[in-house]
Amino acid sequence: MLVYRITKATYADRLVASGGAARWNSRGQFVIYTAATRALACLENVVHRSGEGLLDNFRVMVIEIPDTLPVVTIAPENLPDNWFDFQQYDACQRIGNDWLRMGQSAVLRVPSAIIPNEWNFLISPSHPDFSRIQLLRTEPFTFDPRIKG
Template identity: 35%
Template sequence: MIIYRLAIEAFKDDLSGTGSKLFGGRWNHPGYPAIYTAENISLAVLEILVNADKNNIPPSYFLLKLQVPDNLPFKLITQSSLKEKWYNDFEYTQFIGSKFLALGKEAVLKMPSAIVKEEYNYLLNPAHTDFKKIIIKESTPFDLDIRLLKK
């Protein structure tokens, strides 16, 4: 399986999860290293745009194509398993993701995007023993369309 991540050049090779560990994210509290990825490139772009300061979005990124072995077990969270309007409850999703990371049973959590609920993001656990099987297959420069950066 190929999944996607956009990163600025300084962090294009960093799969440590340090950023999420320091600041947290939708699916993890600070203190839990995690790597956020998406099932397709356009969703990865949307995730950058929705989470960034609109006045300070870098126009250039690197697109990482990550290879996840097809036989690597993962945990799936579906919309139907989440409470109503889960996408508005940051604490709720952080609790779920942090619990997943703390238990450490799987290296990958597949969960709905809060932006496009019918599409999926993947949370990677760099502390899991199988994480080393996930590799950066390709890393290429990726420029955002400037129309997305206008006010």
């Protein structure tokens, strides 16, 4: 399976996580966020960056997750009501932190908070299977100037 991450060109040459807090992890928990499509990866950037932040030099990271690798899925129906609201970050972070702590898989499939029925894939760099996940290539990416962050 291929997944995609759009990031500043400076960080696009390797699979690393910042450890910054996000929807599915608390600060200090290292997770690489990817999306099922380039389009979803683009939208994720648009909602998390200001319009000015879309002017930098970006790349699409094309990442291969072997089909033989186990993937844990968090189904929307198993999440709290309004899980996608910012006020529910703590509930989602607990789920992601538990996944990291239990170490069942290197990949967690989570619903997109932006587009219903779309999926993001979280990758744990500390999992033993992480070495099987490969950055295949990077591609140039420019946000269309009509997109406003």
